[in-house]
Amino acid sequence: MSIVDLYESSKHRNNVAHFSAIVNIAMVDGDLNKDEEILVNRFARKLDITEAEYAEIIKNSKKYPVVPQPRSDDRLERLLDLFKIIYADHQIDDSERKLILKYAIQLGFSQDTAEEIIIKTTKIFSGKIDLDQYKAMLQIL
DSSP, X not given: OOXXXXXXXXXXXXXXXXXXXXXXXXXXTSSOXXXXXXXXXXXXXXXXXXXXXXXXXXXOTTSSOOOOOSSHHHHHHHHHHHHHHHGGGTOOOHHHHHHHHHHHHHHTOOHHHHHHHHHHHHHHHHTOOOHHHHHHHHTXX
């Protein structure tokens, strides 16, 4: 096996684990609703998930462990994907909040950093920020 094949295999396993987390978040409050299903299908295509992998993950979304991400940007990208699924129904409930905190820590964030990111991201997705907060996030004076 070449180094390229090994890298591609590792990358795909990482994508499968991430897709599993997406499905797990989407199904934490029951079956997939229509909006969640649309997003799940979009992520399946984006992450090159096969039909067989898709079916297996839908059947048992807890089978694959979260893969820690060494780079902060990669961790944030994974969390953003999870928030997109959570907010498919335009709200976050306690079970989703607990699960995304768990995933954030498993991705490699410290407990404190994970909690801070989740609080800020929840404000953004829920639209509960004022102009000053919005400008600060965008780093505009």
